Amino acid sequence: MGKDNKSVLVTAEQLADFIDRALQASGLPSADAACVAALMARADLQGSDGHGVIRLPQYVKRIRAGGINPRPDIRVAEERPGMAVVDGDNGMGHLVMSRAVELAIEKAAATGVAWVGTRASNHAGPASLYASMPIARDMIGLYFAVGSANHLPPWGGIDMLLSTNPIAVGIPAGAEPPVVLDMATTVAAYGKVKAKAKRGEQMPEGWMIGFDGRPLLDPNRAHEGFLLPIGGYKGYGLALVVGLLAGTLQGAAMGRDVVDFNKDHVTLTNTGQAILVLDLKAFGDPAAFKEAVDRLVRDIRGSRRLPGVDRIWLPGEQSHERRKAYAREGIPLPAEIVAELRELAGQWGVDPLQVQPS
Known part of the structure; x- marks a missing residue:
């Protein structure tokens, strides 16, 4: 590494x-x-x-x-015991989502389960950051977001009406690293396309196709095509549902209202995100749950492998190992x-x- x-x-x-x-x-x-x-x-x-x-x-x-408000008044716009909507006042998405997670953890401690969505937010970085935050409190985090530019058409179409709309889940474990799934509803997040372009590398086949239906490998020509959804039409359906939950439900942008922040630096994006937090204590003994997670993790890691496979990884393990190596x-x-x-x-x-x- x-x-x-x-x-x-x-x-x-x-x-x-x-x-x-x-x-x-x-x-x-x-x-x-x-x-x-x-x-x-x-x-x-x-x-x-x-x-x-x-x-x-x-x-x-x-x-x-002027496309992002550097001094936002981040406030709770709607609220009930187990939910809230946070209005980000067009502030940095990292600040808006940090406030949303903080509030969701506070509510979940009282109600067992809490949903906090955002509107008038912005791009907030990797989904796993926010899904992982509740782990330290013996809580599970589920994060949903509308991507900050549309790179995905409806299945069978070419009009860009959907985005990568990511999902992340953070689940506490005991002695093992937590299970942290972070995935776009497209085969690759658009940030990975940008990273490939910066490195002067080609994309693998299967990330994008051109408007002619042929594989698109050059990240500098990404505007000539679109990202592919995971699992074909199933990924398209998942992207749609995530967008409705993370965007439309909170009054945030979705579909044709999504602003491409890669090209437009002025227009407010009204990005929507949501965090769902579950308190382990509401479901039983957190220690027992984490022991069960450890046992399952070890069963999966120790299970039989196909020829040529050196190790079976759990979601989040490679990031965990990379974090230790990069820190060192x-x-x-x-x-x-x-x-x-x-x-x-x-x-x-x-x-x-x-x-x-x-």
Whole structure:
């Protein structure tokens, strides 16, 4: 998990510090900038490189163009004992979702189960960040979101009316790492397409097809086609349902109302997300549940394998291992991204990103 000859190593602390300074220079208050920076650095630390510092130029551009409110009044717009809707006032999605998870945990502690949705939010990084937050409180988190640009047509069509609409689930375990599933409803998240383009790599066949129905492999030509849903028409149906729950239910954008934040830096996106939190204590003994999860994890990991398969992985295990390795060795960033960030730092009026000695 070390770096290759085209990457540069940085620590999570160096990354968070740089992001923090860039966001403060763009108008975010100190505490808000630190919160967003920590979550973005955590994304890179776990290997979610399509949602980490690679997104910083885009965020800063939107903030400075007026597309994101740097000083939002994040408030609860609707509320009952087991639910709430948080209005993000067009603030950074990381801040809006952090508030939503915090509220859902608080409500689930009282009611056993709580749903908190958002509207007037923005792109918030990898779904697993938020699904994992309740784990420390012996709670399960289920996260849903409407993607920040439409890259998926209805099954059999070519009009972009749906997005990657991700799902994530975080389930506590005992001695084993927690089970954390984080998946787009498309074969690949669009952030992975952007990461491939930054690295100068081709996409695998099966990620995208062109409007002519043929495989699309060049990420720089992504505008000439669309992402494919997981499981064919089943993934299309799942993307639709997730969007209705995370977007339409909260009064957030869905379908043709979704703004492509990759191209439009001014228009408010009205992004919708939702977190469902279940308190293990409401269902029985948390310790017994976590022991059962450990037992199942070990059964799956130790089960018979196909020829050539070295290990059976559980959802979240590879991110867990990557997090430990990157914390020890440093986070590898493509040299091209580091060079771009150094150039932009001068434009933003901040000191450049510090990296590990080569």
